[in-house]
Amino acid sequence: MTQDILALAGDFPTLSREAWLALVDKALKGAPFEKKMVTKTHEGFSIQPLYTRADWPSTGDPSGFPGVMPFTRGGTAAGAVLHGWDVRQEHAHPDPAAANAQILTDLERGASSVTLRFDAAGRAGFDSDDAEAADLAGVEGMMIASLDDLDTALAGVFLDGAVVGLQAGAAFEPAAALLAALWARRQIAPAAALGAFNADPLGTLAATGSLPMSATRALSRLGALAAHTARSYPQATAVMVDGAPYHDGGANEVQTLAAVLSTGVAYLRAMEAAGLGIDEAAAQMVFSLPLDADIFLGVAKLRAARRLWARVLEASGASEPSRAMRLHATTARRVLTRRDPWVNMLRGTVSCFAGAVGGADSIAVAPFDAALGVATDFSRRIARNVQVILLEECNLGRVNDPAGGSWYVETLTDRLAREAWSAFQGLEAEGGMVAALESGALAGRIAATWDDRRKAIAKRKDPLTGVSEFPNLAEAPVATAPVDLAALRQAATTRLSAARWDGVAPGDFAAAIEAVGTGATLGALARALGDGAALRVPAVVPHVLAEDFEALRDASDDWLAAHGQRPKIFLANLGPVAQHTARATFAKNFFEAGGIEAVAGAGFDEAADCVAAWRDSGAKVAILCSSDGLYETKAEDMARALKAAGVSRLYLAGAPGERRALYDAAGVDAYIQAGSDVLGVLGDLHAHLGLAVEGSAR
Template structure:
C-alpha cells in the first residue's frame, strides 16, 4: 500500500510546525498544561513521535470468552451454563466460596462435562482445587487460582508459621503439575491491589512480586526453574482506561520476561494472562453506562494480549445479574472478537509511539516497585510491615480527591446524572455469623511434595463435603497488624450514597430535596451555567427549581424565592451580570435563604457588591470539592434525617422504599 497516502495532497508538517501552532494557541501558558498527570507517577504528553514500527510484544490472537457459573441453585446454574456454552462462551469461572451451593464433588458433573477450560476463582484454596479435580481426568484445562499472598492481604491474616506460609499451595501445585499437566496452579492476581485503589504501577509491581514469591517456593520444593515458572499465570484488572489497559497487559509480559532474564532462564511466551473487569468501575446509577466501560475494558485487554477475558454483568452492582446482563457480558467479547476482528492481528498496538512509551514507563516503574518490595524481604513481609497498604492508600487518596472534585468524572453519577432514573435496589443480604468449622473424621499429612493434596483429592472423591475439606486443611493464622485491605470500594460509591439518601427522602415526603436556581439577566447570560448547576446538584440527588425566566429586579427575585419550597438558593449568571445586578445575594438572604451558593470562580468575588460578598456562603465551580459541597447541602436540607425516617417507615410497613420511589 505504498501508493496510498492520506496526506499526500497536504504540505509536509514537522513537529516544530505543530509546536509553533500550539504555542500560539496557549497564549503564553506553559506547554505542560497539555500534559496529563497519571496516578502512576508520570505524565502523558499531547504528542508522541517515534519509530513507525516496533516488534510485537506478544503473539496472542483471540481469547477465551469466560462466563461465571452462577445461579440460585445448582440446577439453575447448570441451565445458565448450558445457555452460555450454546451461545458463545468458551470457558467458565467457578467461585466455590460465593457461587451456587455445591457440597460434593459428584455435583460438578455438568461443569466437568462442559469440555471448556475451568478457572477457579483467584485465592481459591487447595481444598477447592481438590474438590474440582477429584472427578476430573488429566485432560482438564484451566487454573486452580492459587494466590495465597493476595488472599492474606484481603483477609488481613497470615499463617502463624511464616516459613511455611506457602507450603500447602506448593504441595498442591506439585501434585497438580504431575497429574493435570494442562492446569496452571498459581494465578498471581491484581484484584486486591486494584480493589484497594492502587495505580496500575502498584498492580503490576505487587502482582509480579507475588508471582516471584510463588516461583521461588516452587523451585525450593524441587521443581526446575523453568517448570516452576510455567506453573504460574497472571490475572489483571482491565480498567475502562483503554490505553492504560493495553499498556498494562503488554507491560506484564515485559516484566515477566525481565524476571526470567534475571533468573537466567528463557521466558515463557505462552503464559496464562487472564483479564477481568474490576468491580471498582461499576456504578449502580445509570448502570447501562457500565456496558460502555466494559467494552473499553475488553478492547484494551484484547489489544494488550489477554488470553482469557471475563466481564462483570452491567447491573451487578445493584442486583443479581439478569439473563440480559449476562448475555451482554458474554457478547461484549464475542462482538469484539468475531465482528470487530480484534483477534486478527497479534499485538496491533505495536509501533504506536504513545502505547510503546506508556508500556515502557509502566514496566520501568513497576520493576522499580518490585525491587523495592524485594529489598524489604518480599511481598509477604512488605504486606505485614504496612508498606503495601500505605502505598495503596496514598494512590487511593489521590483518586478519591480527583473523584470528589470531578476531575475524574463518572458518567451518570458525578456528571450527567438523571434524577428521573428508577433503580431497582435489592435488599442487602443479612449478615450471617460465620459457622463453626465442621468436625472431620480424617487427618491430612503435612505439606510436602503433593501427599497432602493427594489425600484431599481422595477424600473429595469419596464424597467428603467441601466444608469438611476446608476444615481439614485449615492452618493457624495470625492477624496482620494493619488489618485487611478494603477491596470492596467502588469509585462511584461516595456520590451514590448521596443519591440513595435523596431517593429515600423522595419515598418519605414525595419530593426531592430542592434548591432554588436564581437566574440573573437574560438567557445568554445564564443558559450554559444553568445547565451545569443543575447537573452539579443533581449528582447529590438535589433537584433545582428553575424559574421560567431570569431576574433583573432583586425584589422580584426575593419574592420568587419566598414562593418556592426551597430553603437554599444558587445564583447563576455570567460574571459581568453578577457585578451589574447588585444586591441579589443579600436579597436572597433577607428572603430567608439559609444558604446561598454562587456559580463561578473565586476571581469574581472582588467584583461583587460588599453586601453580596458577605451573603454568599459557598462557590460552586468546575474543580471545586463537589462531594463535600453536596454533603454539606444535604445536611442543610436534612436529607439524611428524612432518609432515616423513610427507612424506619419501610421497616414498619414492610415495603421497599426504593421500589416505591
C-alpha cells in the same frame, strides 16, 4: 506498463515539532502549555498531546516480535489470530442449581470457559452451615461446600471441553480437591481435565487482611498443589497471581504491576521448594489484571506485564518459551457504579477492547449490574456478547498487537515497565511480598494513592459519567436476580447435615481428593490442611471510584423515603435564557450529583419575582445563575432579597473575581465553578440540610 505510486502527503512539506509548538502557542493565546495540553496520570506520568518518531526508536525496536523475548508484543507468534481469545464468564449465584442454568446458557451462547466464585463462607474455609459463617453463607458467591454441590453447579458441563476456574480465596486447596474429585467422579482422564485452581493466598491476605494459616504454611500448600497438578493434570494450572486486591484498593498501575511481580516471585520460590523446576513452575501460573476505562493505559499495562515477567523468568534461569506470561484480563470492579449502571456496559466494552488489543489470553467482562447484586440473564448476555461482537464481528483478534509501533503506546508501555520494575525492586528490598503485607507498608502506600485519586474524583478531574457528571435523579432502579438467602442457607444445612463426613483428616492434596470422594466437605478439608496459626495483617481496603458520590445519593434516597421528596436547591436564574442557561445547567448537574434536586426558576429581572418563585419551590437553599455581566447589575440585589426572605444558604455559579467582597456582603455564602471541590461542597450542603451520610456502600 508503468505503475504510479501514490505518495501520501508527498506534496506537503515536513513540519518540525518546533513549528507545531509555535502554532499551539498561538492558539493557546498565552495559556501555559503544560497546564492546557499535558495530562497527568495517577502514576505520575505526563501524557503529551503529540508523539512522533523521536519518542520511540525507529530501528532495533525494543518491543521485538510476538512470541519471543521480551514478549511485550504477545506470548505466542500468532496471538489470537488463529482461535481468538478465551471468552470467560464469572459466576457467583449463591444457588448451585441456579448457577448451573446460567453456566450452561453462557457456554451454549458464546462463552468458552467459566469461573466459579465461592461465597464468603467458602473463601474463608467454612461450610455453608458452619455457625462461624452464619452471615457469610451465600454472600458474593456460590454456596459450594461438598462434591455434590460442585457436581450440581457443573451438571452438563464437559469438563474436558471447557476450562473451569475457581475463586476460592483462602480455601484454594480444598476447592481444588473438590474439582479434582469431580473429574474422578465424571471419569475424566487426568490428561484431559481442564481447569484452573487459581491458588492466590497472598492476594487473599492483601484483600481480607487474614489467612486461616501462617504465610509459610499457605505458600507450602500452594507449592504442593502446583507440584501435584504438574504431575497429574497437564492441562490444568494451580496458581493465579491476581492484581485485583491492590487495584481495588486504589493502587495505580505501577503499584499493581509491582505487587503482581513480587507475588509471582514468592510463588516461584514456593513451587521450587516443592520440587518443581523453574520451567515447570512458570507453567503453573496465570496472571489476572483488572482494566479500567482508560484504553491506552490498559493496553500498555498488559504489554508491560508480559515484558516484566519475561525479565523475571530470564533472571530465574527459565528457558525462553517458558517466559511467556499467561494473561487473563477482567473489568476492574472499582469502575462499576450502582448509579446509572447502564453506563457500565460501556465501561465493560472499553476494558474488553483494551484486553483484546493488549493481547490477553482470556477476558472476563463484568455484567453491568454486578455492583448491585446477583447478575441477571440479561446483564450476563450483554457482557458475553460484548466479547463475541468484538471478537467475531469486529475481528479484533485478527491483527496481532495492533497497538505495536504506536509512538504513544510504545512510550507508555516502556515508562510503565520501567517504573513498575523499580517499584518491584523496592518491594523485594523490603523483604518481598509477605513482609510488605505484614508490615502494612504496601497497604499504606496504596491508601495514599487512593487518597490522591479520591481528591481528583471529588473535583471531577476524574469524571464519572452518570454519577459525578450527568446524574439522573429520576432513574428507575435496576432489578437484579432475586435470591432468598434464608431458604438457600436452610437447604444447605439440611443437605450437609444429612451427609456429615467423619473420616480421617487428610494430610496432603492426594489424600484430600480421596477424602472428598468419601464425603469430606470444604470446611473439613480447610481445617485439616491448615496449621491453626491464623495470620492478620493490615488489609488493602477495597474502594470503588463512585463510592463517595453514591453515598450522597443513598442519603438523598433515604430523605426521599422519609419525607416524600428530595432535598432541593432553587436555581435563581437571572435574565434571558441565553444569559443563564450555561451556568444553570452546570449548577443542576453539580448539585444533583449529590442527590440535591435542582428546581429551575424562569429568567428573573425583578427580585420580588425571584423570591416568590423560591418560596413556591419548597427549597431552603438557592443558587444564582447567570452571566458575569448580569451578575454585576443584578446579583447583589437578588442576593439581599433572597437572604432576607429566608434562604438559609445562597450560592453563586461562577468565579466572583474582583467582586467577591461585594457578593459576600450581599449574602452569597459560597461559589461553585469548574475545579471546585464538588464532593466537599455537596457534603457540606448535606450537613446543612440535615441529611445523614453513612459513608460508602463498601
